[in-house]
Amino acid sequence: MSGLKTINCLALFLVMTTVGCSFHYDQGLDLESEGRFEEASIEYHRAYVDDPNDLEIQEALVRVNRKVARDNFQRYKKFLQKKLYHKAFSRLQSILRQDQELKEAQEELKHWTRILLTGKINFEFKRLGMNLRLAEKMKLQVHLNSPSGELLRGEVSYESGIFIVEDLLYQTAREKLTEYTLNTIGLELHRKDSRGFTKEQFERFIYFRTLVPGSVEGRLNGISESVKKVMDQRPNLFQRTDSGLKAWFPPRLVRYQIRLDQNQIQILNSEKRREFAPEVLYLNSGGGRAFVDFGVLELKRDEERRKWSIRRKTYLLDSDDYFPELSRNLALSRYFQYEQAYRFVH
Template structure:
């Protein structure tokens, strides 16, 4: 009886080792073919299954260094092509594969992150009345970036909150003042009789692809490290700000200038309005991160003119501040610290 169980028992005990050996052997083959990323995956599987095997660890480190060089080259290519998101993803891969590579640490210092966020309040009865139903509908806000591109953020149908991240490379943080709202609307997907789907973007507010005609002055950003402060604890000042209470139907052409005035950003524009611009800029020197707060927008449909109007709302109570809710999103927590100065946008006659 003992002899009967001996063979199957040895087989069961050897299965994990066979798995390790297979992953390692596959890594050896892929490494010989200079398929560094794939070899790294195989060697990592072998290390996870047998963490005490020094040969497996050495093999993983060896191909990771090669994969890091390959990703570094791809990083440079994406950077040259203006593909910032892809480039930064490659840089992060290099950081994981070869943490001691000096060039990575230097390059990371040249990148800044920005979060654009706010809230849009609709009268949903008006929205449903004036939009033809579709198979899929998503409220959306689109932004103009300083680089001349468009980025989009979904607007939550429950809370009205929106947010989207962007990256900049080798830019002075003053560049963040140049982000602007391009449009607010509804992304629709409708099924055609042919079986294909047709996408349509119905704009309620359209500022178009605008850029400042001129940017003058400087903002007083800290040049030395200061202790970061939790942004939410400083938000009480927001309650004191008075926004323009009048509803506004933007003209077909909005033109504006930015005047950077130390601790504030003055906006000189058509109709002396600034709803297309952010409301407050926060900057964290330590983490190279910015938060662009666009405030709370109120959109209404005017039956007599058959158009939508926009205005930025005042905060009447602390609970009106959407950032209190957004701060619960742990994935965005790094954006809720700043270097002690909030830069408000103000209308300039």
């Protein structure tokens, strides 16, 4: 008798499962006939999860996803017109998941460049005044100038000193990627006042402001067809002796020009310093990515002048380079291949 009950339960389970699959599929058909393609896609997907081997469900899901992709492509173009680039790119990624063969979307993807900006800040917190150290919460931050005019913000890790920022550009010539610069290095403070309310304060240590090159001359050389690993290029950054650069107290206003010469990016200014500029630009045009490396920057406070200085660290030993530690972040690994590397020089 118990065996019969078990069989009946199994039969009931199979019937309910079949009915469930059929329900979602039928719902999808009804919604699709009404032109409600996004809702139909959801129902077809639920049916597919319940029965992934059903060819009819598979075909329905592919069919309606192509229609959704077409609709989304129109929304994508509207985002572009409004210059809502992050929303537009997110929509484009969704379109390609829905229909990888949509040629218009494939062509649009070629116009986008994803940029990773990183560096390391050597900073001694013990140099902070007692007034700053008494804050309830502190975040060391970098602010970067983007060629688009947007101010990018990133937090500096207390453990490693590394900052990581990502940017996104549309229809941008590779020469424009040389115009990323450092705007600010400072400390975001959270304090409580006498009433118990938390207030935010930002204490600037280094402040270059919004930097725009007075001129950009020349062109970068063409892209190599071979793809290389960033790690294999790092030994080229090492020097035999220290550059001998002294601590630099940047003036209130920095003016500079850029001269592009094949695989070098020359930074020209009266101070003959380039701490505000990156160290290397790695470009992977085929992958639609760029890696902008600001190198290692040392910050020190001069107690007599009550000012902070900045100095670019020279790589003499393997331990001077922060990239091996950065490269362990697997989420960023797609940025660590390049076709061409461009050095920033004086």
